Amino acid sequence: MSEMNRRDALKVLGIAPLAASIGVAPTHLERVARRMEALETAGATAAAPTFFTAHEWATVRLLVDYIIPRDARSGSATDAKVPEFIDFLMSDKEASPSSKTAMHGGLAWLDNECQHRFSKMFVTATDAQRRQVLDDIAWPKKAPPEMSHGVMFFSRFRDLTASGFFSSQMGWQDVQYKGNLALPAWNGCPPEALAKLGVSY
Amino acid sequence: MYDVCIVGSGAGGGMAAHALTKAGANVVLLEAGPSFYASRDTKMLMPAYASPRRGASTKTRPFGEFDACDGGWEIEGEPYTVAPGNKFLWWRARMLGGRTNHWGRISLRFGPRDFQGKTRDGLGDDWPIGYDDVAPYYDRVDRLIGLFGSHENLPNEPNGVFQPPPKPRCYELLVKKASDKLNVTCIPARLSILTQPLNGRLSCHYCGQCNRGCGVKANFSSPDVLIAPALATGRLTLMTNAMVREVTVGKDGLATGVSYIDKLTGLDKHVDARIVVLAASACESSRILLNSKSSLFPQGLANGSGTVGKYLTDTTGTDLAGFIPAMADHVPHNEDGVGGMHLYMPWWLDNTKLDFPRGYHIEVWGGLYAPSAGFMGGIERYPGGGGYGKQLKDDYRKYYGATIGFSGRGEMIPNDESYLEIDPNVVDRWGIPVARFHWGWTDHELNQVKHMHETFRALITEMGGQIFSPMPTKEQGYNISTGGQIIHELGGTRMGNDPKTSVVNANCQAHECKNLFVSDGGPFVSQADKNPTWTILALSWRTADFIAGQRKEGAL
Numbered sequence: 214m215s216e217m218n219r220r221d222a223l224k225v226l227g228i229a230p231l232a233a234s235i236g237v238a239p240t241h242l243e244r245v246a247r248r249m250e251a252l253e254t255a256g257a258t259a260a261a262p263t264f265f266t267a268h269e270w271a272t273v274r275l276l277v278d279y280i281i282p283r284d285a286r287s288g289s290a291t292d293a294k295v296p297e298f299i300d301f302l303m304s305d306k307e308a309s310p311s312s313k314t315a316m317h318g319g320l321a322w323l324d325n326e327c328q329h330r331f332s333k334m335f336v337t338a339t340d341a342q343r344r345q346v347l348d349d350i351a352w353p354k355k356a357p358p359e360m361s362h363g364v365m366f367f368s369r370f371r372d373l374t375a376s377g378f379f380s381s382q383m384g385w386q387d388v389q390y391k392g393n394l395a396l397p398a399w400n401g402c403p404p405e406a407l408a409k410l411g412v413s414y
Numbered sequence: 415m416y417d418v419c420i421v422g423s424g425a426g427g428g429m430a431a432h433a434l435t436k437a438g439a440n441v442v443l444l445e446a447g448p449s450f451y452a453s454r455d456t457k458m459l460m461p462a463y464a465s466p467r468r469g470a471s472t473k474t475r476p477f478g479e480f481d482a483c484d485g486g487w488e489i490e491g492e493p494y495t496v497a498p499g500n501k502f503l504w505w506r507a508r509m510l511g512g513r514t515n516h517w518g519r520i521s522l523r524f525g526p527r528d529f530q531g532k533t534r535d536g537l538g539d540d541w542p543i544g545y546d547d548v549a550p551y552y553d554r555v556d557r558l559i560g561l562f563g564s565h566e567n568l569p570n571e572p573n574g575v576f577q578p579p580p581k582p583r584c585y586e587l588l589v590k591k592a593s594d595k596l597n598v599t600c601i602p603a604r605l606s607i608l609t610q611p612l613n614g615r616l617s618c619h620y621c622g623q624c625n626r627g628c629g630v631k632a633n634f635s636s637p638d639v640l641i642a643p644a645l646a647t648g649r650l651t652l653m654t655n656a657m658v659r660e661v662t663v664g665k666d667g668l669a670t671g672v673s674y675i676d677k678l679t680g681l682d683k684h685v686d687a688r689i690v691v692l693a694a695s696a697c698e699s700s701r702i703l704l705n706s707k708s709s710l711f712p713q714g715l716a717n718g719s720g721t722v723g724k725y726l727t728d729t730t731g732t733d734l735a736g737f738i739p740a741m742a743d744h745v746p747h748n749e750d751g752v753g754g755m756h757l758y759m760p761w762w763l764d765n766t767k768l769d770f771p772r773g774y775h776i777e778v779w780g781g782l783y784a785p786s787a788g789f790m791g792g793i794e795r796y797p798g799g800g801g802y803g804k805q806l807k808d809d810y811r812k813y814y815g816a817t818i819g820f821s822g823r824g825e826m827i828p829n830d831e832s833y834l835e836i837d838p839n840v841v842d843r844w845g846i847p848v849a850r851f852h853w854g855w856t857d858h859e860l861n862q863v864k865h866m867h868e869t870f871r872a873l874i875t876e877m878g879g880q881i882f883s884p885m886p887t888k889e890q891g892y893n894i895s896t897g898g899q900i901i902h903e904l905g906g907t908r909m910g911n912d913p914k915t916s917v918v919n920a921n922c923q924a925h926e927c928k929n930l931f932v933s934d935g936g937p938f939v940s941q942a943d944k945n946p947t948w949t950i951l952a953l954s955w956r957t958a959d960f961i962a963g964q965r966k967e968g969a970l
Contacts, residue, residue, distance in 0.1 A: 389746035401581030412587035
């Protein structure tokens with residue numbers, strides 16, 4: 214790989230200019246940036262899923278966007294490649310057989326429920342019909358007892374969706390995570406945050 | 415023929431190599447794992463999205479894929495066994511520097527009381543040495559390695575040679591306020607992370623990723639801080655991927671060196687040395703000694719007392735987090751700080767007034783973590799109750815960072831149920847008989863952990879917080895950690911004045927084999943309400959000085 218200059222390294226890292234702190238390990242930043250590029254190439258997710266069937270893939274792509282839709286601040290779960298993240302995790306050699314069963318089974322449960330109610334699959338049901346089912350499984354404390362398997366599946370699927378969305382670059386920006394930087398100094402809690410919490414130094 | 419052979423390159427082994435090479439000895443250091451230098455190999459500053467796994471844990475990196483430590487609870491081909499009905503987890507860090515690559519950098523001196531447990535309450539045993547014997551070495555370690563902290567003049571939390579501590583984070587100020595209200599002592603943490611440059615190492619840049627290993631050597635890990643300078647003396651030979659299986663002895667009962675497996679070739683080899691220092695970690699060193707059987711030492715080398723593997727302890731541990739509504743809708747800012755707490759609570763109560771004999775300290779965590787795999791799992795426990803869509807997305811934004819967590823780390827009393835021996839049936843893939851662990855907590859530890867939960871709940875309540883789980887019951891063991899889980903194993907080769915009840919003497923020299931020493935957590939007579947690493951470093955340096963002195967006199 215050709216030598217990267219510092220500006221390229223910073224661009225790939227997506228880190229705002231570290232002007233004041235650049236005295237710290239510029240060679241290390243280049244090393245990190247190179248590794249990131251290598252990882253992106255090596256881990257570049259395949260166009261087709263390796264865990265989900267084609268039908269499951271269509272279901273997942275719909276479901277994640279019900280969970281985290283696009284809004285004024287940031288894109289949707291599919292925009293952040295959350296389905297690819299979930300497919301990667303489920304295909305990984307570290308994935309447990311029970312988690313794989315739970316994923317296949319949970320998606321099938323969802324289809325079974327839609328068949329039962331509307332004689333449709335989740336993907337062919339209407340938006341209102343899908344929401345009818347989701348409304349019954351998205352709030353565990355209010356869910357009808359007979360929905361318990363769907364509640365279990367949806368809670369875990371929601372966790373995975375949030376995991377994939379907020380750990381993406383889009384997600385970091387959405388929650389305004391300001392860290393992962395090399396700072397020249399530590400200034401503690403900013404005045405606005407001190408005031409909000411009613412604490413002081 | 416080397417002057418000294420050291421087994422293990424962690425805190426104890428690295429310090430022994432550093433001190434002994436500086437004293438002029440020709441040293442060989444054997445490490446079971448491969449080479450690793452945080453300054454070269456760290457994944458510091460890699461964002462979660464640099465990996466398709468987003469930082470999730472793997473089998474070889476259970477604390478997260480970016481964590482420095484290679485090894486873990488289960489190592490392929492290197493099993494251990496646990497007695498039926500018992501539970502024990504054994505962490506092996508198979509890499510140069512061992513656990514010092516990813517540890518929490520919590521660097522607490524034992525206090526005067528910690529060496530005199532039996533005198534205080536009749537439990538366990540006293541050390542044959544006291545704080546005054548170790549203090550000069552704590553000072554030296556502070557100056558060589560560096561740590562931050564504050565002079566508090568507390569009776570059992572000795573002041574060190576401290577660099578300035580970093581200011582508390584926002585949520586830590588909330589913790590401080592609540593602690594003050596509840597009369598829980600809360601002071602700046604003491605971590606071996608530089609806030610000022612030291613000995614050619616840069617100071618911390620507050621990325622909060624110490625566990626990944628530091629690319630600029632601002633925190634302590636053995637390879638960058640101890641082994642590299644030792645190599646620079648020209649008197650250190652480093653052998654990695656070398657799995658030691660036993661210490662060999664001659665007809666005179668003195669150690670002659672170690673036999674090891676070269677992992678890369680599978681060949682059995684031997685290294686000759688005039689002195690052997692075991693620092694393979696407490697359990698591993700015990701295992702080596704027990705496997706070093708000969709006609710002169712049928713129970714294992716240096717084990718005439720039968721106490722090798724005995725008096726094994728770990729720190730007690732439990733955690734609790736709370737959702738703090740006052741922290742919702744956070745003010746965006748960089749809250750990373752150092753890779754650890756800026757404040758903590760040292761043991762503050764009088765055990766004579768409680769139903770458990772020894773104390774614990776409290777570690778603090780929470781706030782605005784870098785979002786990675788597992789981000790805000792269990793959102794249904796929060797006020798929104800779960801949901802999906804815009805309401806959910808807004809809930810994640812609202813509640814991100816609004817958590818404070820506490821971890822208790824307490825002192826266990828050695829007991830007869832907790833020890834290791836050699837499994838009579840199982841060998842690892844190198845042909846080395848494996849360790850078999852026995853473990854039991856007693857009410858001394860269970861009552862202590864119950865108190866931890868009561869304290870955490872009081873603190874969280876004082877901060878107006880909500881706890882999502884009920885108070886654990888005695889049947890649940892008050893959610894006490896599994897033995898070994900805190901990764902502070904001590905004992906197994908305990909020191910003492912009586913060769914009938916101890917393995918090494920006050921200089922960490924084996925009673926029965928005067929050219930054999932132990933320089934890891936093995937010689938500890940007791941735990942404390944404090945983490946052991948700083949004391950491992952100080953004792954290792956002290957032992958190295960003793961060895962150097964003996965060599966000078968011609969006694970070794």
